[in-house]
Amino acid sequence: MKLIQKTIIPIILLIAVILVGIAYFSRAALEHALIQQEFERIKIISERANLPEVGDEAAHDELGPHEEGGAEAGRIINREHFESPKAPTSRLAFQRYMVEFKDPTVKQIYIADNEGKIIATNVQNSTLTKLTPVGLAVLNGQGLYSISTESGGDFLHSYIPFIFDGRLVGAAEIKSDLSHVLRPIHDEMNQIILRLIFTGLVALAVIYTIEKLIIIKPIEYLQLQAQAIGRGNLNKKVALNSSDELGVLAQFFENMRQRLKISREAEEAKLEASIQSLKFGFIILDENKNVLMANNAANAILGKIKNSTGFKALTSYFRDKFNLTAAYQRCVATKEAVVSGEIDAGDKTFKVSLFPIVTEKVIGVVVIIDDITEAVLLVRKKEEFFTVAAHELRTPLTSIRGNMSMIKDYYKEKMNDPQVIDMVSHAYDSSIRLIKIVNDFLDASKFENGASITNIEKVDMVKIAMDVVTEITAVAKAKGLRLIYNPNPKLPPVLADPTRLKQVIYNFVGNAVNYTQQGAVEVQINPEGDYLKLTVKDSGIGISPQNQRLLFQKFQQAGKTVLSRDGSVGTGMGLYISKLLINAMKGNIGLLESSNKGSIFFFTIPIAKV
Amino acid sequence: MKVLLVEDDGYMAQLYQNLLGLEKFEVDMAGNGQQALDSLRTMQQLPDLILLDIMMPQMDGFQLLEELKRDEKLKNIPTIVLTNMYAEEARARAKSLGAKEFFIKSEQDPKDLVEKIKTILMGV
Numbered sequence: 118m119k120l121i122q123k124t125i126i127p128i129i130l131l132i133a134v135i136l137v138g139i140a141y142f143s144r145a146a147l148e149h150a151l152i153q154q155e156f157e158r159i160k161i162i163s164e165r166a167n168l169p170e171v172g173d174e175a176a177h178d179e180l181g182p183h184e185e186g187g188a189e190a191g192r193i194i195n196r197e198h199f200e201s202p203k204a205p206t207s208r209l210a211f212q213r214y215m216v217e218f219k220d221p222t223v224k225q226i227y228i229a230d231n232e233g234k235i236i237a238t239n240v241q242n243s244t245l246t247k248l249t250p251v252g253l254a255v256l257n258g259q260g261l262y263s264i265s266t267e268s269g270g271d272f273l274h275s276y277i278p279f280i281f282d283g284r285l286v287g288a289a290e291i292k293s294d295l296s297h298v299l300r301p302i303h304d305e306m307n308q309i310i311l312r313l314i315f316t317g318l319v320a321l322a323v324i325y326t327i328e329k330l331i332i333i334k335p336i337e338y339l340q341l342q343a344q345a346i347g348r349g350n351l352n353k354k355v356a357l358n359s360s361d362e363l364g365v366l367a368q369f370f371e372n373m374r375q376r377l378k379i380s381r382e383a384e385e386a387k388l389e390a391s392i393q394s395l396k397f398g399f400i401i402l403d404e405n406k407n408v409l410m411a412n413n414a415a416n417a418i419l420g421k422i423k424n425s426t427g428f429k430a431l432t433s434y435f436r437d438k439f440n441l442t443a444a445y446q447r448c449v450a451t452k453e454a455v456v457s458g459e460i461d462a463g464d465k466t467f468k469v470s471l472f473p474i475v476t477e478k479v480i481g482v483v484v485i486i487d488d489i490t491e492a493v494l495l496v497r498k499k500e501e502f503f504t505v506a507a508h509e510l511r512t513p514l515t516s517i518r519g520n521m522s523m524i525k526d527y528y529k530e531k532m533n534d535p536q537v538i539d540m541v542s543h544a545y546d547s548s549i550r551l552i553k554i555v556n557d558f559l560d561a562s563k564f565e566n567g568a569s570i571t572n573i574e575k576v577d578m579v580k581i582a583m584d585v586v587t588e589i590t591a592v593a594k595a596k597g598l599r600l601i602y603n604p605n606p607k608l609p610p611v612l613a614d615p616t617r618l619k620q621v622i623y624n625f626v627g628n629a630v631n632y633t634q635q636g637a638v639e640v641q642i643n644p645e646g647d648y649l650k651l652t653v654k655d656s657g658i659g660i661s662p663q664n665q666r667l668l669f670q671k672f673q674q675a676g677k678t679v680l681s682r683d684g685s686v687g688t689g690m691g692l693y694i695s696k697l698l699i700n701a702m703k704g705n706i707g708l709l710e711s712s713n714k715g716s717i718f719f720f721t722i723p724i725a726k727v
Numbered sequence: 728m729k730v731l732l733v734e735d736d737g738y739m740a741q742l743y744q745n746l747l748g749l750e751k752f753e754v755d756m757a758g759n760g761q762q763a764l765d766s767l768r769t770m771q772q773l774p775d776l777i778l779l780d781i782m783m784p785q786m787d788g789f790q791l792l793e794e795l796k797r798d799e800k801l802k803n804i805p806t807i808v809l810t811n812m813y814a815e816e817a818r819a820r821a822k823s824l825g826a827k828e829f830f831i832k833s834e835q836d837p838k839d840l841v842e843k844i845k846t847i848l849m850g851v
Binding site for chain 2: 512513522523526616617
């Protein structure tokens with residue numbers, strides 16, 4: 118419709134204006150011609166009126182206007198009448214002249230002298246004394262006319278000059294009715310305009326109908342189709358039974374729709390196949406919690422999911438173990454993923470994650486249902502294994518160590534042979550070493566298998582380092598080493614497992630004391646960004662670059678081959694376990710530098726936020 | 728002084744029995760938590776201290792600690808947990824259930840245990 122308003126209506130209006138304009142110009146031209154003709158007729162009538170012998174056609178035709186010299190003597194009005202207009206003969210002459218007009222259209226006649234003063238008229242009780250200025254202006258010409266309209270009628274005012282011997286002596290103003298000339302034209306004109314309006318309206322209706330059928334309807338159709346395609350509805354064929362530009366446009370739309378449909382179907386097929394192939398349950402919910410899609414895994418877990426009742430089925434499946442509705446609402450409100458903990462649903466354990474589908478707003482939620490039954494079982498089995506293995510391995514070792522210790526402490530006097538004392542002592546030492554190895558192996562396996570450190574708390578690392586230094590000081594002193602540590606009590610606490618943290622610091626300081634023959638071992642703790650950094654600097658012989666690569670790896674004592682390993686120093690697992698532990702506590706660990714003057718080891722551990 | 732030793736492993740039980748005997752303690756023995764509870768409830772004279780293992784059949788050390796705390800007559804007897812469980816959680820749990828001390832058997836020598844026992848009994 119807007120298209121019509123914009124294009125057709127202005128054209129129609131323009132045509133109408135032009136037609137009406139033409140009609141009016143034609144009327145004006147016609148009127149002008151007819152009035153001119155009427156004026157000429159009045160001129161002839163006035164000419165005849167001045168001839169005494171009416172009916173002498175030949176004499177009339179030969180005579181020109183009043184100025185025709187010589188013939189003057191034969192006229193009703195002549196020059197003398199104007200020279201003495203008040204004389205009875207003059208008056209009579211004027212009266213006669215005016216009577217001679219005998220034309221029904223002539224209404225009033227005024228005769229004026231050459232100054233415009235009215236000297237005779239056929240109007241009863243006329244108070245007019247002078248001709249109108251228009252009339253006076255004519256007195257030197259061929260005559261002139263003007264038009265006036267009075268009480269609904271149109272009148273012609275003809276000004277006819279009286280010229281005798283080439284001299285203008287006066288003029289007559291003849292007012293005649295024009296209605297008989299103009300009325301037919303006006304009537305005809307009104308008819309024409311009415312017909313024009315009617316024809317125009319008919320034309321408009323016809324054009325509109327044609328436009329509607331040929332242009333608007335197809336355009337509206339294309340508009341609807343384009344909107345449908347825009348909304349993603351690609352199933353409706355676009356077809357216009359037309360070979361014009363709109364038909365071509367429709368064909369273009371149709372091609373576009375087909376291509377879009379094919380590519381979308383391909384995308385959907387890929388997506389569908391991908392989603393169906395997922396091992397975990399995958400459900401798409403719309404903003405009204407209707408299930409838009411559920412993959413096979415989801416159906417296998419929950420039973421066949423129906424679109425409308427799917428959400429209810431989901432919530433009732435988890436019952437009080439997991440509040441899916443609350444999780445859905447939180448996911449939509451925060452526009453962030455919501456992940457459940459372990460959900461114990463009878464014989465199975467699940468983890469449910471909700472991910473919002475966000476455009477400008479959240480238009481739905483993807484629900485992932487992960488069957489973690491086996492994973493949970495595996496973790497439990499692993500934990501059980503490590504607990505049982507630790508217990509079962511340590512118990513006999515503890516028995517050996519305890520008994521050896523008791524022999525040393527309580528039965529020494531019963532052993533007469535010093536060799537026996539030595540043997541007991543060796544057995545005791547070996548049992549302790551074996552316990553350490555078992556502990557290291559169990560630790561390493563546990564963290565290699567993905568165990569996490571759960572006992573994370575706010576810990577005063579400065580104090581723990583102090584405890585370690587205190588415990589090792591005796592060993593250092595015995596070797597003639599200085600063990601330096603100036604604790605800074607202002608440092609913030611860290612997030613760590615205190616036992617594990619102590620184990621790492623013990624490993625660092627112990628290693629430094631073990632591998633340094635003279636000089637000093639210095640422990641420092643400094644803040645570094647969001648971390649506290651502990652460094653242990655020794656004055657040992659340093660570690661060669663090729664051996665540096667082996668640090669923090671399993672069973673490595675830097676600089677030792679398998680055969681030359683020194684079992685009395687350690688298992689070669691210390692740094693490896695330290696790395697596992699520090700990483701599990703979200704810190705970093707490494708060798709800062711090493712030269713022939715010594716090495717610096719470091720680790721970082723996150724500061725506990727207040 | 729009387730000590731109740733709750734330990735399921737025969738060798739370890741014998742080791743600590745020996746140790747406590749050498750240190751002149753009177754020792755009562757139990758093979759698991761249930762046995763310990765039964766004998767405590769029928770005893771004429773209650774022990775001055777209970778040494779208990781954690782990993783035991785029937786009733787483990789943690790359960791025994793809970794039962795002891797529930798019993799008005801027994802809840803004030805000091806306890807030392809003897810175990811080879813290293814986990815910090817185990818130590819924390821034992822402490823929260825009222826154990827006075829947590830002794831890792833493989834990490835320390837028997838005479839260290841004697842020191843801990845004496846410290847606790849002196850303090851009583």
